[in-house]
Amino acid sequence: MDDDATDNHPRTTDSHADSYAGSQAGSQAGDRAGGRAGDHAGDHAVVLGAGLAGLLAARVLARRFSRVTMIERDELPQGEPVFRPGIPQSRHAHVLWSRGVELIELMLPGITDKLVAAGAGLYDSPRDFLWLSPADWFGPVSGARVLLASRELLDQAVRQEVLRNPRIRVRSGEAAAGLAAGPGGRTVTGVELRGGERLAARLVVDATGRTSKAPAWLAELGHPAPEVTRCDSHLGYSSRYFEIPDDPGRRWQGMYVQGRPELPRGGVLMPLDADRWLVTLVGNGEHAPSVREEEFLPFARSLRSPALYDAIRDATPLSAPTAFRNTANEWRHYERLERWPAGFVVLGDAVCRFNPVYGHGMTVAALAAEALAKEIRTLNPEEISAASRRIQRRTTAVAAVPWQIATSEDMRYPVTEGPPPDRATRILQSYMSRVMVAANTDPAIASRFFGVLSLTSPPGTLLDPVTMVRVLSKRGLPTAPHTTDYPSHHGPPVARAQNRPPAVG
Ligand SMILES: Cc1cc2nc3c(=O)[nH]c(=O)nc-3n(C[C@H](O)[C@H](O)[C@H](O)COP(=O)(O)OP(=O)(O)OC[C@H]3O[C@@H](n4cnc5c(N)ncnc54)[C@H](O)[C@@H]3O)c2cc1C
Structure with a gap:
């Protein structure tokens, strides 16, 4: 990922941006003063939503735009990391897989150490955990790195780092209510806030999460609704x-x-x-x-x-x-629309959300920010606005693998509603059951399986001939769903060896 030092878009000496340099408190205190209608839109990007997707997008956009304004509906907390209503999922377990850790560190160097110093933990999954897979307990095999922290801590740390950038500021306690556009809705020219204020911008990014109103906002501009694929377990x-x-x-x-x-x-x-x-x-x-x-x-x-x-x-x-x-998997297929306005991009859960049990949403937000960075690397703000349809397609493409993982696993459950598994998915499910059995004890397969699950390696790494032979030589799933004994330490679950139920397959 390119660094600010390589930024070839001329950096403006924007006294407005400069006045927001420094701490998050400084950024928020100054919010009310600026960004009024009539701001020069040419080098201004607006990001709606200061969740993880919005924050990382703002970080990336600040390399090409001299001003990036974030609009966040919640009043953002100062000081201690605390719950806020816009991220209700923060009260539930969140895992940040290694690929997400890596990308966020690249975008915000030093953040991992700061998180760890504040109490976050970096672990090897499954080695550091007691983990009963659908097949059996994992042995002490090494898989992938995960970062465990409260969402409040993670979000606050990312927000503080992002807002250190003098080009980025946040207006918190203000909600986006619609898009402003030029003739025929062909180009988005800004955003309307609840209360009527209009902010002009060359690029508007919707990162308002699962409650995004982008389909309705686009309809107001005369654009068709995106197709939606849903798979709900x-x-x-x-x-x-x-x-x-x-x-x-x-x-x-x-x-x-x-x-x-x-x-x-x-x-x-x-x-x-x-x-x-x-x-x-x-x-x-x-x-x-x-x-x-x-x-x-x-x-x-x-x-x-x-x-x-x-x-x-x-x-x-x-x-x-x-x-x-x-918790349904839901993909709004903006990337399939024939018409797409210049100057508008949708990112994060607002485009595609996943059954959270696989722990992919935050890493996908980071992957989309990385894709955005690649797409805009050599463009100026005007070119970025013109390229927004391509940017929409490329940033959405990162959802394909986690979508496949989540939906093919969910389709195993009889209550799941959604497109039925096709033949290829059924073959994949059967193969993945074997992979799971093998990964329980075989360090090589565990490493490959967790490489894919953590979105670090492509799924093809589980399909090379050597791996396939190794996987297919293992026994199938145990038939009994219950296990009474469990490993009380990280050694192999010796006690289970005697009463293991007969295996199938
Ligand atoms: C129960 C649960 C568990 C999860 N567990 C994991 C996990 O283990 N690992 C993982 O990687 N992911 C997990 N996720 C997914 C993860 O929470 C999201 O993918 C991640 O937070 C990125 O979301 P986002 O930034 O797109 O949206 P959000 O986090 O929803 O942020 C959207 C932001 O937009 C603001 N907003 C909304 N409307 C407006 C408006 N009109 N104007 C201005 N601001 C607005 C909101 O206040 C909020 O701050 C889980 C999700 C759920 C629901």
């Missing part, structure tokens, strides 16, 4: 914080008990910011966990293994359970 989340109980003998850092189609219930336990556990329970359809306090522990006990229940049964809860239900 009706997965429900219920999450709760716990004090970390003292246990000097504990040798795992976190835990993941996955469900299977015949028992679609699972749970994740992760350490957050060095001082608490976040436990997220999940289930499909009628198995979705409730938010009633008295049902949290019984649900944990009903998983395929009692490991998670055993870990939290005596732990002190720090919060009531909270739910998240709208």
